[in-house]
Structures are given as C-alpha cells and as structure tokens.
Amino acid sequence: MLAWKGVEGRIPTKTLSELEKGGIHISNTLCPGCGYEQETVEHILLMCLMSKTLWWMVGSWLGVKDLHSCSSVADILSFSLKLYISKKKKKAVNCIVMATLWNIWLSKNEKVFKVVQFSNAIILEQVNECTMLWMNVIAKMEYIMENLVTEEWYTSGVNVIEN
Numbered sequence: 220m221l222a223w224k225g226v227e228g229r230i231p232t233k234t235l236s237e238l239e240k241g242g243i244h245i246s247n248t249l250c251p252g253c254g255y256e257q258e259t260v261e262h263i264l265l266m267c268l269m270s271k272t273l274w275w276m277v278g279s280w281l282g283v284k285d286l287h288s289c290s291s292v293a294d295i296l297s298f299s300l301k302l303y304i305s306k307k308k309k310k311a312v313n314c315i316v317m318a319t320l321w322n323i324w325l326s327k328n329e330k331v332f333k334v335v336q337f338s339n340a341i342i343l344e345q346v347n348e349c350t351m352l353w354m355n356v357i358a359k360m361e362y363i364m365e366n367l368v369t370e371e372w373y374t375s376g377v378n379v380i381e382n
C-alpha cells in the first residue's frame with residue numbers, strides 16, 4: 220500500500236528522509252488537481268485544495284479537528300496518537316486515514332482528480348466502504364493473531380494458523 224511504502228521509504232529510489240522533507244517530486248509536472256503546485260506525494264495526498272477539503276470532510280465525519288492541517292504523510296499516519304480515545308478507536312482512525320490516503324491516490328490515478336466537489340463526495344463514500352471492509356478484515360485477522368507466536372510466524376508463515 221502506498222502509505223506504508225511512503226513511510227517505510229520503499230517508494231523506489233526515494234527514502235523516508237526525503238518524504239519527511241516533503242519534497243518528493245513524482246515528476247516535473249504540475250499537479251493535475253490544481254494545475255498550480257508541483258506534483259509531489261505530499262501535495263497530492265495532503266496539501267492540494269481538493270485533498271485538504273476531503274481531509275476536512277473526513278475529520279468532521281470522525282469528529283476530530285486538525286486532520287486537514289497535517290503536512291506530512293508520517294504526520295497524518297500518527298494522527299491518532301494525539302487523540303484521547305480508546306485503543307480500538309485509534310485503530311479505527313488509523314484505518315480511516317489509510318483508506319483516505321489510498322482513495323486519494325486511486326482517484327488521482329483514475330484522473331477524476333479535477334472534478335472537485337463531485338469526486339470528493341465519491342471518495343468519501345469509498346472511504347466509508349473501504350473502512351467497513353478493512354475493519355472487518357482487521358477484526359478477523361486480530362482474532363487469528365491472538366493465538367500466533369511471533370517466532371513461529373516468521374519461520375512457518377500461514378502454516379502456524381490453526382485450522
């Protein structure tokens with residue numbers, strides 16, 4: 220997933236330190252969303268007006284302030300740490316943040332980036348759907364994970380999962 224790749228510095232030839240500086244240039248072209256700023260990972264995912272509006276929408280859906288003020292991927296991925304909510308809720312917020320990043324990226328690739336209001340409503344809907352699905356998967360996975368021993372997982376992979 221893009222967000223993980225971004226944070227772990229696995230975007231080919233790019234590193235985490237570059238991401239933190241907020242200056243990865245995907246290409247030398249201008250952002251397809253606003254046509255004004257340089258097309259960087261940070262700009263597309265967080266800073267572009269359309270993305271900012273979407274983060275604001277997601278923030279008000281979650282009932283949290285300042286989600287739209289995060290200026291780096293690392294920042295927004297650790298946003299839940301700043302909230303005074305239960306562990307479970309933090310996991311849900313993380314899931315929603317991931318889903319939002321993922322869906323912005325998808326929409327950018329689908330080139331619907333330009334249709335501002337229309338696509339933001341659709342992206343939010345996709346985030347809603349995505350998170351329902353992911354949370355479901357996470358809950359089931361956590362149930363399986365409860366009985367896993369780390370060393371066995373590393374050596375034997377899925378073979379250690381009980382039938």
Ligand SMILES: [Zn+2]
Nearest residue numbers: 250252253267
């Ligand atoms: Zn832009």
